[in-house]
Amino acid sequence: MRLLTREALLSFRRAPLLSALSITTIAFSLFTVGLFGLVAINLRQALRGIEERVEIVAFVLRGTPAETITLATQDIAAFPEVQDVSYVTEEQALRRARAELVEFRDAYRDLATNPLPASIEVRLEEGSRDSKTVERVVERLRGFGFVDDVRYGRDWVQRLDQLRNVTGIVGLVIGLAFAMVAVVIIGVTIRLTILQRAREIVIMRLVGATNWFIRGPFLLEGAFKGLLGGFLSLVLCYAGYLLLRDSAGGPFAGLIFFRPEHMVVILVFGVLLGLAGSLVSVGRHLRNV
Amino acid sequence: MIRFSHVYKSYPNGALALKDVSFRVGKGEFVFLTGHSGAGKSTIMKMLYAEQQPTSGDVRVSGASVSELRPSDIPMLRRRLGIVFQDFRLLEDRTAAENIAFALEVTSARRDTIAARVMRVLTQVGLAAKGRAYPRELSGGEQQRVAIARALVNDPAIIIADEPTGNLDERATRGVFQLLRDINAAGTVVVMATHDLDLVRQAPYRSIELRDGSVVFDSAVDEAEETEVS
Numbered sequence: 209m210r211l212l213t214r215e216a217l218l219s220f221r222r223a224p225l226l227s228a229l230s231i232t233t234i235a236f237s238l239f240t241v242g243l244f245g246l247v248a249i250n251l252r253q254a255l256r257g258i259e260e261r262v263e264i265v266a267f268v269l270r271g272t273p274a275e276t277i278t279l280a281t282q283d284i285a286a287f288p289e290v291q292d293v294s295y296v297t298e299e300q301a302l303r304r305a306r307a308e309l310v311e312f313r314d315a316y317r318d319l320a321t322n323p324l325p326a327s328i329e330v331r332l333e334e335g336s337r338d339s340k341t342v343e344r345v346v347e348r349l350r351g352f353g354f355v356d357d358v359r360y361g362r363d364w365v366q367r368l369d370q371l372r373n374v375t376g377i378v379g380l381v382i383g384l385a386f387a388m389v390a391v392v393i394i395g396v397t398i399r400l401t402i403l404q405r406a407r408e409i410v411i412m413r414l415v416g417a418t419n420w421f422i423r424g425p426f427l428l429e430g431a432f433k434g435l436l437g438g439f440l441s442l443v444l445c446y447a448g449y450l451l452l453r454d455s456a457g458g459p460f461a462g463l464i465f466f467r468p469e470h471m472v473v474i475l476v477f478g479v480l481l482g483l484a485g486s487l488v489s490v491g492r493h494l495r496n497v
Numbered sequence: 498m499i500r501f502s503h504v505y506k507s508y509p510n511g512a513l514a515l516k517d518v519s520f521r522v523g524k525g526e527f528v529f530l531t532g533h534s535g536a537g538k539s540t541i542m543k544m545l546y547a548e549q550q551p552t553s554g555d556v557r558v559s560g561a562s563v564s565e566l567r568p569s570d571i572p573m574l575r576r577r578l579g580i581v582f583q584d585f586r587l588l589e590d591r592t593a594a595e596n597i598a599f600a601l602e603v604t605s606a607r608r609d610t611i612a613a614r615v616m617r618v619l620t621q622v623g624l625a626a627k628g629r630a631y632p633r634e635l636s637g638g639e640q641q642r643v644a645i646a647r648a649l650v651n652d653p654a655i656i657i658a659d660e661p662t663g664n665l666d667e668r669a670t671r672g673v674f675q676l677l678r679d680i681n682a683a684g685t686v687v688v689m690a691t692h693d694l695d696l697v698r699q700a701p702y703r704s705i706e707l708r709d710g711s712v713v714f715d716s717a718v719d720e721a722e723e724t725e726v727s
Contacts, residue, residue, distance in 0.1 A: 411586050414546070415647070416576035417603035418569070 213428065220429075227433065230397035234437025235444060237390035238478055241383050242445040245470065248379050250463055251371075264330040264346055264360040272326075272354040280352055281328060289336035289345055298326045325356065387481060390437075394430055394485025401426065402493045409494065419494075426490045427483060434482020438475040442466075498522050498655060498686050499545065504554035506540055506710075514540045515551070516710045520718075522688065527681040529697045530690040532707035538690040541707070542659045545688065546578055547571045559654050576604050579648025579656040579685075583663035585640045587632040593643045594619065594628035600647045618646040622676055638669025645676055656680060658689040662696065670696070 220227045268277060277295055285293045296304070301324040330345065346358050402409065412422050446465065453463045466474070499522035506515040515537050522528050530538045543549040544556045547563045556563040559577050566574060587596050597615045606614075619625050622642040632640050641661060648656055658677060662670040674696055681687045691697065697704050706714035 407586070408588055411588065411599070412603050413572075414575060414580050414586070415600035415603060415651070416572040416574075416578075418572045421603055421605075 217432075227397070230394055231433050231436045231440065233393040234390050234434055234478060234481060235440035237386045237393070237481075238438050238441035238474060239444040239448075241386050241477075242441050242466075242474055243448060244379055244382055245474075246445060246449060246463075246466070248375055249466070249470070251375055253464055264332070264342065264349065264358060266328045266330070266349045266352070266358045267356045268326040268328060269354050269356045270325060276354060277326075277328070280354070284328065284330060284349070287345065287348070289332050289341055291331045291333045293331075294329050296327045296329060298322045298324055301326065328355075387477075390481045391485040391488065394433065394482055395489035397433075398426055398430055398486045398489035399493050401429065402490070422494065423490050426486050430482040430484075430486025430489075431479045432482070434478040434480065434485075435475060436478075437482070438478025441478070442471055442474060498524055498526075498559055499688070500555070500557040501541070501544075502555045504544070504551045504556055506537075506544075506549065507552050514710050518554070518707075518710070518712055520705055520712060520715060522686060525681070525684055525686065527678070527687045527700075527702040528689070529700075529702060529704035530688065530707065531692060531694065531697055531704055533692065536707040537710040538707055539659060540710075542657055542688070542690055545655070545657050546575055546580055572604075576651055577654050579645075579651065579653035581641070581644050581648050581656065581658040581661045583660035585632070585637075585644045585664075587640055587643060587647075589632055592629050592631055593624060593635065593646075596632070596643055597647045597650050600650050604651065606651075614650055615646075618649045621649065622646045636669065637665050638672050641665060641669070641673050642676065645673070645680075649680065653685065655686040655688065658687065660690055660692070662691065662693060674700075 281293050281295055284290060299322065302319075302322050305324060328349075330349070332341065332345065336342075336345075342360060346360060349355055349358050409422055449463060449465050499520075501518050501520050504515055504518045505513070507513045518537070518541065530541060532538055540549060544551060544563055545558055547558075547566055550564050558574065561570070561574050563574075587593075588599065591599065594615050597618060598611050601611045601614060602608075615628070616625065619628050622645055624639060624642050624646065627635060627639065630639075632643070635643065641664075645656075645658075645661075656677065661677070662673055665673060670693070677687050677689060678700070703717045704714070705712055705716075
């Protein structure tokens with residue numbers, strides 16, 4: 209094991225330029241993936257804020273008895289998708305309108321009768337804010353006899369859905385593309401190391417080293433470069449994050465950075481990329497030595 | 498120790514490297530393989546350490562059938578052999594002692610025994626004082642001695658030497674050859690490919706001559722026939 213590590217580390221000393229190059233390319237690949245990840249988690253964070261406001265409003269027919277509404281409210285609150293339900297009386301609606309719609313304050317003040325209907329406001333659970341679930345809940349609300357009309361930001365909910373899907377797909381595609389680039393680059397550097405060490409490998413074989421013994425250092429080398437590259441990419445990501453966050457107190461002031469588990473994932477990803485690249489390359493090129 | 502029975506070897510391009518080659522090498526023997534370049538010496542050498550497989554026929558080395566070896570068994574066979582080449586095949590960035598130790602390190606030998614074993618074989622090849630020299634600081638003959646020491650360090654049953662004196666001047670050739678004779682005298686089988694006929698003539702060892710992939714002369718067989726006739 210000690211020999212294995214020594215052999216793997218030796219390649220850094222033998223080919224410092226090549227090793228630095230491969231680590232940097234891994235770092236840049238993961239950096240791009242990481243930047244995208246940062247955008248994704250910040251977008252998700254922002255979406256979560258917006259989703260908080262996804263609300264369904266069911267307008268109640270005038271003259272509906274209070275008990276009916278109380279019962280219905282309890283009923284709706286029991287839906288698994290529903291986070292909370294509140295009943296807004298006609299007076300509350302008017303008061304809110306007066307407070308929020310400043311421009312119409314005068315118009316609302318001089319009313320003889322209240323034109324605003326009472327309503328039931330429904331807020332959904334966090335995982336149930338996609339358009340399908342919203343649609344389903346709306347249908348059930350329409351089923352209540354006293355419900356006059358149901359309003360919700362349909363387009364809005366759908367657009368949120370699309371945005372989330374697009375983010376996911378774009379992230380996956382870019383991530384995969386860069387992962388492939390990283391694997392290829394690591395493969396090339398491992399191949400160069402193998403060619404550089406061809407003589408040594410031939411001798412190892414002749415004196416009876418097992419295949420795994422010969423592969424070991426290359427795999428370790430790939431994994432170690434992946435780890436270093438992952439670490440470097442985190443440093444780059446953090447630098448980019450600080451730069452954006454502190455840029456003139458602009459719109460990015462509220463940006464968040466990776467949580468520790470995200471960073472572990474990036475490091476593990478780096479190691480896996482390194483391993484994958486060296487496995488492919490070792491498998492293909494050791495045979496030709 | 499070694500048995501070739503009706504071995505054929507053809508390459509994908511159709512060239513026939515060996516044609517019906519059969520011979521045996523017993524315990525303690527020293528055998529020369531002679532013949533021109535391309536006669537099949539190297540192919541036989543490569544089969545001995547399972548670098549090549551026969552197309553048909555059987556090659557047995559130290560009890561193992563080369564054509565039946567699984568890839569994972571090949572390293573185990575090679576640990577019982579010592580292989581020496583014309584071009585020495587030493588690692589330039591390691592000292593003589595490190596080159597020899599390398600053969601032990603890659604075969605999971607016990608680390609605390611390595612230094613002593615390296616010193617023992619260095620002494621055996623007469624280079625006890627040059628363990629710290631790098632290959633470029635050694636003469637050709639000395640480099641070949643290091644290579645032989647590396648071949649010896651695993652206590653092999655058979656030494657396979659492919660033109661070990663091909664790159665050496667006459668004096669170095671004599672030294673290396675004497676070393677191989679000494680090793681053989683201690684009980685190790687030596688198979689040596691060479692086209693140095695002077696060397697073959699001056700030593701009382703068996704020689705097998707190859708031409709175009711066939712055995713055309715085997716002194717052991719011919720002597721046996723002569724004995725039968727007389």
